[in-house]
Amino acid sequence: MEDKTKSSTEETAVVIAxxxxxxxxxxxxxTGLATGLAILAVIFAIAAxxxxxxxxxxxxQQQQQLQRSQADISAAIQRIDVQVSDNRQLQRQFDQQSAxxxxxxKNLQHQIGQLVRQQAxxxxxxxxxxxxxxxxxxxxxxxYLIRLASQRxxxxxxxxxxxxxxxxxxxxAKELDDSGLYPLRQALADDMAALRSAGNLDLEGIYLQxxxxxxxxxGLQLIAMxxxxxxxxxxxxxxxxxxxxxxxxxRAWEKLxxxxxxxxxxxxxxxxxxxEYEAAVRQNVRLMFEQAQMAAxxxxxxxxxxxxxxxQQWLNNYYTLEMEKTVVVTNAIKVLSGLKIxxxxxxxxxxxxxxxxxxxxxxxxxxxxxxxxxxxxxxVPAISKESTQ
Numbered sequence: 001m002e003d004k005t006k007s008s009t010e011e012t013a014v015v016i017a018x019x020x021x022x023x024x025x026x027x028x029x030x031t032g033l034a035t036g037l038a039i040l041a042v043i044f045a046i047a048a049x050x051x052x053x054x055x056x057x058x059x060x061q062q063q064q065q066l067q068r069s070q071a072d073i074s075a076a077i078q079r080i081d082v083q084v085s086d087n088r089q090l091q092r093q094f095d096q097q098s099a100x101x102x103x104x105x106k107n108l109q110h111q112i113g114q115l116v117r118q119q120a121x122x123x124x125x126x127x128x129x130x131x132x133x134x135x136x137x138x139x140x141x142x143x144y145l146i147r148l149a150s151q152r153x154x155x156x157x158x159x160x161x162x163x164x165x166x167x168x169x170x171x172x173a174k175e176l177d178d179s180g181l182y183p184l185r186q187a188l189a190d191d192m193a194a195l196r197s198a199g200n201l202d203l204e205g206i207y208l209q210x211x212x213x214x215x216x217x218x219g220l221q222l223i224a225m226x227x228x229x230x231x232x233x234x235x236x237x238x239x240x241x242x243x244x245x246x247x248x249x250x251r252a253w254e255k256l257x258x259x260x261x262x263x264x265x266x267x268x269x270x271x272x273x274x275x276e277y278e279a280a281v282r283q284n285v286r287l288m289f290e291q292a293q294m295a296a297x298x299x300x301x302x303x304x305x306x307x308x309x310x311x312q313q314w315l316n317n318y319y320t321l322e323m324e325k326t327v328v329v330t331n332a333i334k335v336l337s338g339l340k341i342x343x344x345x346x347x348x349x350x351x352x353x354x355x356x357x358x359x360x361x362x363x364x365x366x367x368x369x370x371x372x373x374x375x376x377x378x379x380v381p382a383i384s385k386e387s388t389q
Contacts, residue, residue: 114183118361121180138172139359145169146352153195153345157203157299163195166351180358187354194346201343206296209336214289217311217329221321222278285314292336301342308337 149165152158170188173181288311295304312333319326 117179117182121178121358121361124178124180135176135178138176139355142169142172143352143355143359145172146348146355150348150352153348157201157343157345159195159198159200159343159345162348163192166192166195166348169351180361184351184354184358187351191346191348191351194348198343198346201341203296203341206336206339206341207293209332210289210293210296213329213332213336214286216325217285217289217315217319218282220315220319220325220329222281222319281314281318285311288314296341299342301340304341305337308333312337 145165145168149162149169152165153162166188170185170192173185173188288307292304292307292311295301295307312330315326315330315333
């Protein structure tokens with residue numbers, strides 16, 4: 001028992017000694033572990049700061065790259081817009097050039113047709129050896145008709161007469177049956193169309209109607225001449241005083257009645273015209289009609305209307321004795337005053353110019369090669385200038 005007690009006591013002592021010896025070691029180990037953890041934390045903090053700085057730097061670079069990319073995209077869009085506008089402008093220029101080329105082609109075709117007809121006409125003229133033949137006489141007649149049509153239109157304003165003369169000239173050109181007369185017939189057709197669209201003014205008829213009204217107004221009665229009536233005097237003298245009284249009263253009443261005139265007051269009072277002014281009134285009315293005739297011939301619409309209005313006013317004021325005849329004349333004046341005499345006249349000189357051009361071409365004595373080359377070289381550039389303009 002004692003041995004067992006001693007052995008347990010020794011074991012307890014050994015354990016206590018071992019524990020006391022191990023306590024500093026444990027303390028040393030805990031201190032080293034805390035230091036390592038602190039160092040590890042510092043390392044982690046430094047690493048986190050380095051990672052954060054790297055991420056911030058990368059974000060800044062990406063932001064700059066994004067801004068540069070946006071600027072590049074905006075510049076690319078602007079370049080695309082400029083290219084689109086340039087393409088549109090080029091398309092418009094191309095369309096304009098296409099239209100100009102089409103117009104140029106049409107002009108060239110027309111010019112070629114004219115040159116072909118001119119060549120055929122020149123060939124035909126070269127075949128004729130005589131300088132004056134039946135065609136020259138017909139052309140001279142056509143020129144005379146065209147000049148006469150222009151004269152009638154300008155001097156007499158005879159639209160229908162000028163149209164008939166141009167038709168006669170066109171028939172002469174048709175009778176000649178020459179392809180070189182195509183421009184002449186085309187000009188004649190244009191002039192005749194212009195005359196048809198201008199209307200028809202019967203100026204000669206208006207002039208004659210005004211003259212007829214002037215003569216008719218001269219036949220109207222202006223002043224009533226007094227009529228003297230002879231009264232029968234009673235051969236037998238009154239016998240009684242009563243008869244003498246009746247005769248005296250009747251003669252006095254007749255005398256008084258000759259001084260008194262009863263008129264209606266419905267119309268405006270118009271003073272009677274003295275006999276010595278009759279010739280002046282008639283002359284003024286005649287003058288108004290003649291002035292209207294001159295205005296109709298010269299195409300002055302305002303003067304024409306004013307002259308007829310004055311003539312109508314003079315007739316209404318002074319020619320009141322025969323109102324039925326006066327009304328007939330004034331109604332005719334109203335009809336004539338409503339006519340339009342100022343008609344714009346068309347220009348029909350194109351046919352004469354075309355005829356002169358044909359005559360000059362027909363009688364030209366220039367060499368044939370120069371004639372064939374000169375029109376092409378002179379006319380084609382002119383057409384190109386017109387088309388480019």
